[in-house]
Amino acid sequence: MSDTKDATLTPGIRRLHEGMARVWANPAGLGALTVVNHTSVGLRFMVTGAVFFLIGGLLAMLIRTQLAFPDNDFMSHETYNQVFSMHGTVMMFLFAIPILEGVAIYMIPKMIGARDLVCPRLSAFGYFCYLFGGIILTSSLVLEMAPSSGWFMYTPLSSGDYSPGRGSDFWLLGITFVEISALSAGVELVVSILRTRTEGMALHKMPLFAWYILAMALMIVVGFPPLILGSILLELERAAGMPFFDVAGGGDPVLWAHLFWLFGHPEVYIIFLPGAGIVSTLLPVFARRPIVGYGWVVAAIVIMGFISFGLWVHHMFTLGIPQLALAFFSAASMLVAIPTGIQIFVWLSTLWLGRPVMSLPMLWIVGFLVIFVLGGLTGVMLALVPFNWQVHDTHFVVAHMHYVLVGGMLFPLMAGLYYWLPLVSGRMPSERLGKWSFWLIFLGFNVTFLIMHWTGLLGMRRRVFTYDSAMGWDIYNLISSVGGFMMSAGVALLILDIALHFRFGRKAPQNPWNADTLEWAMPKPPTPYNFVSLPRLETRHPLWDDPELPRTITEGQHGLNTIDHGRRETWGSDALTGKLREVVHLPTNSWWPFFAALSLAVVCICLLVRLYPLAGVATLVAAVFLLRWSWENGAHPKAAPDATVAPGQPPLHSRTMNGPGVWTMSVAHLANGSFYLSLLFGWFYLWTVAPEWQMPETSPLSLPLLAGAGLALTLGSAWLAKMVRRLRRHNDSGLGGGMYLAAGLGALQSALLGLAIWQAGLAPSETAHDATLLVALAYVLIHALLGALLCLLQGLRVGYGFVGAEAPLEPVVVLRLWYYNLVVYWSLFVAVWVMPTLLGGAS
């Protein structure tokens, strides 16, 4: 059903719908590459993720075919190494995270009563980074040069000496590229949830799914940068010989393990939380009562988000860490069972106190409960150090991991798929085919992985490509392989079901499951603008409390129901109370995200084939595209040149000083800060732990140059802060000149810092000390250049009239970057100059 075809609408309302459809239109053909709308981008993420799931599944079947019989020569060991490495990599990085991001990107605005995410072009950019990164990574399989060191790429196995081919480079560059996508989604989901909820939707009234996604997005923002740093360092080691992980050069391979698992363990919860969010959304609908203990669930989400960062060493119990430290991580690993347990008891209580109905989505939820609880129990077993030592790197761990991830993510995802399918297609799913598919997958999964616990306990190591019949593992492996193929048959049936659904599914009613959340107030399939008018909501169950909402929304009876201005708009609201603060005007379809991602893909490929000059050129091109993209903002003719709003409405966000852009910059700096702290961790870790670390007697860096650069940065920040204070008083006299002065100070900082690096005469390919120092200094230099460049652009924008007393937001955003640079610069100065000078060449 489309809004505009509704015969009951008055001509005026029909014109409103038509106007909305025109302003929010998605172009077809080649123009589809410019689409930025969250519904389209979310669907693209999900469909692409599903394709990668099939590729990962195919690789899994190759593994099970190889292991089905002893002494099998179906694959060589080289091929097997590539296949299992790519299976893990594809499933974790190209399927699990992106498809859940896709669900979040698609659902969140619909559930919180917004028309789009807060940075639609960033969504599109993220998607193309994901697509190109995924293609680059999987192309390594076709080229028979896929990574073969396992999905966590432990050094030194993945280093140049032991993996001299291009496989590790494909992984390091491809994954880093894909992670740009994850970070983009993470940042904008956080800001969208906090700042674009519909009027009245206070923080404690928003749907639980939004809480789960908020936690997931924040965890992505904080958790992914350590791996990005690790990947950059390892690629620098492989390509330029910088010995970060080479003991002889003063590095330490265990640093990689720390950086990887600092990301890798939270990643498990990043995957689980959206799954649990789907369960907490669906289960009350089918129990036909509100969830028991909303506050308990919120507390459990927060606790889980934090505790999951304190478990990373439990993947490293066999690395020779002191027993007391092992005990800390063992205890933390057991503790995470408490917030998980809270959620499970909340779900059981909701079922117990409700009037549950068993339908297809609910079947998948029950499957989830069974499998995930079993996976959680073996997780607590693995938290015990002595047991962990016994089963480390065996098939027991493989079985546990699949119980947690497939149980915690795939089953809820399937429940969500069947639940929200009517929203996407306007048709109901087939119960019969869906049930067949469920039982084949559920039984196939348990036949495969329950047995695998035994195989592991009998001593079968993970990643062995074959085994001798005398080991006694034959029958267990054969059963696991049969189960694997049974599961594949279930997946095939599921694909058939979905394909038939869009052609033969019966029409869905307005609210087919009698759900309580706002997305079911929308037309089906959804229009690009979601809601023609945005309702005021002060309840957690809008559709249960007001079943007339779909009609009143469609009739334009609520807020933001004008389109004459031609802008894409949604509400900007207070993060805590949901009171209206701004009208957020959203950017429209654009080629810039596509071109920026494409040029970054060229950078990635050039680095892969070691064409460094071309990589440099492509980086410059990407920077030009990104900056050109940023130009269309604020009062720019393609953004919002006319600031007029309807009477009674708050101002446009670009005409305020605390719009979502400020929040976006702050959340982006959380990610940036996580990257920087990981770098500092690396510096101190190698300094204190690496056996061959060489700290020079005196710092190679010139104090006058470093102090001069710091002074320029401090003066520039103070100057910029002064201009922002004047803008708050609506005084923009001398703003353009002031911006050029700040840009000059940023340029001076960059020049002095560049000179300090050049004068230091570092030998980064000889010692880990010099290599780490160079990376840290390059990091602050890039930030200094960026700060200067953005001020220069601001000066130009003031000249064009895009920024000023009437459009004061952008200088506030740029000031955040300068403050960040200030903190980073001086803390790094203490870490790399003051402390080594005071402590001397201690190690």
Add this chain to the structure above:
Amino acid sequence: MKRLLRMAHPIHLVVGPTIWGLWFVAIYAGLSVACSVAPPTPEQGMLTGINIAVGLATLATTVLLLGLSWAGVTAARRAGLHRECYFAFTSAGVYLFSAGATLFIGYPVVFLPPCI
């Protein structure tokens, strides 16, 4: 800024786990550095400066978190708005969990030597 200090502000949902996180990083990093720079002899058993320092940090953090949990309960009882009551109570629960987590994780200093 003053607003953030009120126990009914949702920022307190994350303050407890953040304190826990800082304590956790401090004891792990401190233990690692101390064992690298000046490891005590194995004969000393648990009676080492490292264990005592970690133990004291654990107790201090636990007491702080328990105090904040109690402050949350008090604020919830006095809250005028449902929203304030909700966030104060939920934060109190998270503080209480963080206190328990601190004590549970730090407890092994009583029976394990630090650097073996």
